[in-house]
Amino acid sequence: MRTKRQNGDKKARYPWRFRRYFNPIFKGQALKRDGFYLLLPLGRRRPAIRVHLPQNLPMGRLVQAELGFGEIHLTITRERDEPGVPASGNAGGLDIGSIWLGMVTDGHEALAIAGRGLRSVKQGRAKALARLQKKRSRTQPGSRRRKRLHRARHRLSQKVNQISRNALHHATNQIVEFCVTHQLAVLYTGDLGTLNHKTRRRRSRRTNQTVGVLEFGRLEQYLQYKLRRYNIQLIRISEAYTSQTCPCCGHLNKVGGRTYRCRACGYRAHRDGVGAVNILNKGIHGEIRPGTMLVAQRITYRRPVPFHGTLRRRCG
Ligand SMILES: [Zn+2]
Structure with a gap:
């Protein structure tokens, strides 16, 4: 693919597909700290995952943990200390x-x-979503066509959400x-x-x-x-x-x-x-x-x- 592109084939595309699996994200109440350990709950039946936190963790409030494959990404926020310029103007x-x-x-x-x-984008969406819904209602439950239309609908609404x-x-x-x-x-x-x-x-x-x-x-x-x-x-x-x-x-x-x-x-x-x-x-x-x-x-x-x-x- 890369060589094709270098040789001037503008139409060549990298192989791709939709992601089916995502890293689980823990935030809010799902995020608990126990001393130097971070607890990631897995529901009622299973014990929470315990992750040992490094000592040199930056100061601030831990707001999110994303569990990857063999790694974990933490999001830490810190309020700015300086109040900025006094309000005059x-x-x-x-x-x-x-x-x-x-x-x-x-x-x-x-x-x-x-x-x-x-x-106009949003109004267009409302109409397009309605069209997809109508098409979907004419398909057999559990059919591939129905699943596809369902996915298309989801994708469209996400797209508009991103644009907006x-x-x-x-x-x-x-x-x-x-x-x-x-x-x-x-x-x-x-x-x-x-x-x-x-x-x-x-x-x-x-x-x-x-x-x-x-x-x-x-x-x-x-x-x-x-x-x-x-x-x-x-x-x-x-x-x-x-x-x-x-x-x-x-x-x-x-x-x-x-x-x-x-x-x-x-x-x-x-x-x-x-x-x-x-x-x-x-x-x-x-x-x-x-x-x-x-x-x-x-x-x-x-x-x-x-x-x-x-x-x-x-x-x-
Ligand atoms: Zn007047």
Whole structure:
């Protein structure tokens, strides 16, 4: 195979197959220490495996052990000792939306991260999974065909999970980068956690779907721990009226399309830009004070990751 490649055969592939066996991983409650021994439980009937730990084990908390063949991999975490730079600096506002995965602003500049690519992948998945499920239901129980379809379904959902996790990591990295370069000490964000449950009824089915697929919980979780590295505080505030209030005159407008138009004063701006600046305004003043902050003049648009949309074709 290697010689073939060297001789210019670009189509030659290394032999491969799916892994059927994986190293068992012990973490959380499955991980117990007994002095210099590590106990890996094997269920009720069998005694736990005892592994002698080396004396020169690094300091920190043992969080995971992966049992390999004749070897064991330990994961040890340690909190950073230094508290970082004391929190002083500017404040920022972050709005998480459906058109834009996130829009962050410091009042002067803004960064918008596109969420469309991700959304279409996830919606595509829902449809493709349904198709596979339908095909599977027409097969005989225990048949090879059924097993294959089952595996295909599993593979597809894992694939999308990986894409979405990757995109969320890239997006949060970009948000954090913005916060660091603009020297933010505090980042205000809407109360996303409650958004999924409480306001569900008031949203249309379509909005619910777009809200549901974007995994705000995960996004916030990533953001939280990444911001902590730079000692930037993430503060949740109530999102109420932040998307409707006119930043210029305070009039409440119904928001239809992607641009925000004020009926009272004629102010026009990007919809999610309005949300972000109002969240910032509310965070600083405790309420939205009209006329103090307008939507940033300079908005940078970015996508979380270059996305080529090959997934649907391959798995559909
Ligand atoms: Zn207005």
